[in-house]
Amino acid sequence: MPNDSRHARQLVRRQQIAETVMAEGSMRIEDLTEHFGISLMTAHRDVDELVSRGLFRKSRGIVSAAPTSLIEASDLYRVTRQSEEKKLIAEAAMQFVEPGQAIFFDDSTTVLQMVPHLPGKGPLTVITNSLILMNEVRDMKDVTLLGLGGQLYNWCNAFVGGMTIHEIRRLRADVAFISIAAITDDLLFHQSPEMVETKRAMLDCAARRILLADHTKFERRALHNFGALSDFDVVIVDEKTPFAHIERMQAQGINVVVARASEKVDVIPARRR
Numbered sequence: 001m002p003n004d005s006r007h008a009r010q011l012v013r014r015q016q017i018a019e020t021v022m023a024e025g026s027m028r029i030e031d032l033t034e035h036f037g038i039s040l041m042t043a044h045r046d047v048d049e050l051v052s053r054g055l056f057r058k059s060r061g062i063v064s065a066a067p068t069s070l071i072e073a074s075d076l077y078r079v080t081r082q083s084e085e086k087k088l089i090a091e092a093a094m095q096f097v098e099p100g101q102a103i104f105f106d107d108s109t110t111v112l113q114m115v116p117h118l119p120g121k122g123p124l125t126v127i128t129n130s131l132i133l134m135n136e137v138r139d140m141k142d143v144t145l146l147g148l149g150g151q152l153y154n155w156c157n158a159f160v161g162g163m164t165i166h167e168i169r170r171l172r173a174d175v176a177f178i179s180i181a182a183i184t185d186d187l188l189f190h191q192s193p194e195m196v197e198t199k200r201a202m203l204d205c206a207a208r209r210i211l212l213a214d215h216t217k218f219e220r221r222a223l224h225n226f227g228a229l230s231d232f233d234v235v236i237v238d239e240k241t242p243f244a245h246i247e248r249m250q251a252q253g254i255n256v257v258v259a260r261a262s263e264k265v266d267v268i269p270a271r272r273r
Contacts, residue, residue, distance in 0.1 A: 013038070014046050018055060018065075026064035052154060084261075085214040085238040090114040092236050092259035093177060096210055097121050101174040104202040105133055107158035107195075108179030110212045112136070118143060127173055129159045129198060146171070153194070160194045168201040176206035178232075179213060182220040186229045186248065189222035196226045208233050215240040229254055 013036060020035065021027050032043045047063050050056040057064045090113030097103065097114075100123060105111050107130035115136045118124065122142025128134060129148040137143050150164030178199055182189040188211075190196050203209050211232040218241065229235060229249055236257040237246070249256050 010046075014050060017046055018050060021056065021063055022065045026062055029058075029061050029063055032063070055155060085240065085259075086110040086113045086212075088259040088261060089212050089214060089236050089238055091117060092257050093210060093212055094121070095257075096175060096208070096234065097124070098174075099123055101125070102127060102171070104128070104168075104173045104176035104178075104206055105130065106176075106178045106199055106202060107133070107156055107160075108212070110179040110214065111177045114177065125173075127168075127171060129164050129168075131157045131159070153192075156192075156195070158195075158198075160192070160198050164198055165201045168198070168205055171205055173202075173206045175208040175210060176202045177210050177212060178202060180211065180217065180226055182222040183213060183217045183229065184221055186252070188226040188228065188231075190224055190226050191222045193224045196224045199226060203227070203231065210234045210236065212236050213241075214238050215242070218242070218245050 017032060017036065020032075029043050029047060030040065032038070032047070033040050036043070038046075047056060047058055051058050051063075055065070086109060089110055093111075093114055094117045097118070099121060102125040105114070105126060105128040107128070112130065112133055115133060118126075118137065118140060119142075122140075123144070124142065125144045125146060126133075126137050127146040127148065128137075129150070131152065134145060134147045138145050148159050148164050148167050150159040150167070151161045152158070153160050180188045180199070181191055190199070209232045211229070211234070213235060215238055230252045232254060234255045234257060235249055236259060239258055239260045241258070246256050246258070
């Protein structure tokens with residue numbers, strides 16, 4: 001649809017603006033119009049959206065970037081990163097979805113890629129704090145949506161914090177699908193402490209825990225510890241993930257699924273300890 005196409009182009013352009021300003025530190029808004037071939041009105045509209053998310057600061061025609069960690073945590077930035085790998089990982093994750101289940105979906109853009117595969121898997125109960133995911137599934141046949149309320153964080157389009165966690169802890173799900181910002185020394189990290197607590201609550205209230213992580217997560221760092229790889233029953237990665245990481249997860253008793261572009265999915269069972 002034209003509106004969808006326009007919206008997609010807008011998201012890509014704003015992500016590119018964020019990356020450009022982040023690289024420069026600050027830029028004149030007039031320079032953005034020349035750099036991206038857009039009108040001054042469009043440039044101000046894009047910048048104002050990024051400012052409203054806390055990613056930019058705007059003063060006297062100059063825009064400056066917020067801390068890198070906040071930009072990289074935003075849904076605007078994440079949605080275009082490793083998009084093909086995320087789609088493959090999400091498709092592989094669908095083997096763990098069965099009719100009749102109640103499922104936690106976090107706000108991650110990797111988990112969001114599971115949504116197109118949900119039709120035909122119902123009946124399902126989808127429980128999520130992601131405003132984007134709520135809008136995607138609300139009219140879906142045979143899907144009951146439980147939207148977790150609380151404080152809406154604009155930078156990630158998700159409900160996060162104490163009220164959200166309280167609602168999560170009143171529920172029990174069959175499975176939780178989670179992604180994370182960084183994996184270091186087999187520990188999981190995220191830039192936002194509030195997000196860490198929200199994801200942790202989902203794991204605590206699910207019978208089965210599944211982590212979705214593309215290969216770049218093993219190369220990054222973030223501030224707040226979320227847990228360990230060994231907290232998960234299954235870890236789904238893409239084929240670019242170094243085999244050393246896969247072997248190490250196996251040694252910890254973790255079942256690893258490698259999603260491949262060839263439509264073949266490698267399920268590598270945990271080693272017996």
